[in-house]
Amino acid sequence: MMYDCLVIGGGPAGLTAAIYLARFHLRVLVIDRGQGRAMSIPMTHNQAGYPDGIAGRDLVMMMRRQATRYGAEFRIGNVTSLTAGPSGFSALTGGRLIHAQSVLLATGVVNHRPALAESLHEEALSRGLLRYCPVCDGYEVTDTVVGVIGTGENGFTEATFLRSYTQHVTLISPEENHLLSDEQLSRLVAYKVRHVIGPISTLEIEADRIVAEVSGRKLPFSSIYAAMGSMAQSQLAKTLDASLTDAGCIQVDSHQRTTVAGLYAAGDVVPGLDQIASAMGQAAIAATTIRNDMSASRTLLR
Numbered sequence: 001m002m003y004d005c006l007v008i009g010g011g012p013a014g015l016t017a018a019i020y021l022a023r024f025h026l027r028v029l030v031i032d033r034g035q036g037r038a039m040s041i042p043m044t045h046n047q048a049g050y051p052d053g054i055a056g057r058d059l060v061m062m063m064r065r066q067a068t069r070y071g072a073e074f075r076i077g078n079v080t081s082l083t084a085g086p087s088g089f090s091a092l093t094g095g096r097l098i099h100a101q102s103v104l105l106a107t108g109v110v111n112h113r114p115a116l117a118e119s120l121h122e123e124a125l126s127r128g129l130l131r132y133c134p135v136c137d138g139y140e141v142t143d144t145v146v147g148v149i150g151t152g153e154n155g156f157t158e159a160t161f162l163r164s165y166t167q168h169v170t171l172i173s174p175e176e177n178h179l180l181s182d183e184q185l186s187r188l189v190a191y192k193v194r195h196v197i198g199p200i201s202t203l204e205i206e207a208d209r210i211v212a213e214v215s216g217r218k219l220p221f222s223s224i225y226a227a228m229g230s231m232a233q234s235q236l237a238k239t240l241d242a243s244l245t246d247a248g249c250i251q252v253d254s255h256q257r258t259t260v261a262g263l264y265a266a267g268d269v270v271p272g273l274d275q276i277a278s279a280m281g282q283a284a285i286a287a288t289t290i291r292n293d294m295s296a297s298r299t300l301l302r
């Protein structure tokens with residue numbers, strides 16, 4: 001079986017593309033290994049159309065249902081290799097080869113996490129004690145006491161961004177150095193962002209607070225943001241020699257084409273604003289481009 005498009009990654013980007021592709025009457029398969037960023041969102045309040053908010057898992061499950069309703073196939077699995085040949089692409093998943101004329105990489109990024117046991121991490125995330133994205137949920141911490149774990153540009157940018165929500169921001173370095181320039185340090189002072197030299201020896205939940213212990217001192221916060229960077233899931237693109245940015249994101253043109261013919265990318269894995277809305281927008285463009293590029297070499301008349 002030769003699919004018209006294999007979509008790797010079943011988050012908002014991959015599933016939006018699958019909805020479009022299936023409704024273009026193309027044969028599409030989505031393979032997703034789960035645990036994506038959208039699935040981890042306890043409740044999003046900035047996704048247009050959901051005035052009372054929606055849990056990331058609920059949004060993803062509805063999108064899955066919508067894609068399969070129009071004929072897209074969906075499988076849980078991990079794509080471990082991707083090769084390109086004269087008749088298209090071959091992807092390996094669970095010992096099986098899948099063949100497709102085009103591939104959309106919607107594989108997202110994985111956040112670097114603070115050292116925390118998995119169960120504690122889940123609890124802190126679900127209760128909003130631990131957060132990863134001030135653009136997404138800075139509103140929810142308005143006027144509360146907030147910590148930011150981060151260093152260098154990541155930590156500096158998130159801490160100063162959060163100052164427009166609350167005056168109680170503390171930046172804690174994960175190691176023994178903030179790696180900030182004199183200019184950045186003086187901006188922190190001007191913005192009244194407290195900066196504390198780490199490392200954090202323990203992170204614990206105490207009642208409705210998350211408490212960081214640094215050099216024997218306990219620092220309680222309403223929420224802590226982990227501003228420790230992320231890793232783009234671009235390994236499959238790399239093996240095909242697609243161009244990547246210095247940060248490891250997949251380079252695309254304004255139509256979401258990578259530098260490899262027939263290979264497209266959308267969502268967090270490409271450079272840009274890491275948000276559901278932008279992932280969906282890029283995916284809509286990618287799917288339409290895939291359809292139109294395909295029609296240039298093959299008739300799509302019904």
Ligand SMILES: Cc1cc2nc3c(=O)[nH]c(=O)nc-3n(C[C@H](O)[C@H](O)[C@H](O)COP(=O)(O)OP(=O)(O)OC[C@H]3O[C@@H](n4cnc5c(N)ncnc54)[C@H](O)[C@@H]3O)c2cc1C
Nearest residue numbers: 009011013033036037038044079108136267268274275276
């Ligand atoms: C805690 C948290 C809260 C957030 N809150 C918001 C919010 O309120 N509003 C908002 O707009 N954004 C929010 N975001 C950001 C949002 O989650 C992402 O921008 C969005 O999920 C990007 O969609 P995506 O499809 O690119 O990636 P993802 O949702 O991460 O999906 C990518 C999928 O690809 C799969 N995958 C990767 N590699 C492979 C492979 N080799 N084989 C098979 N599958 C693979 C992954 O397992 C994953 O399921 C939040 C993020 C976090 C972490």
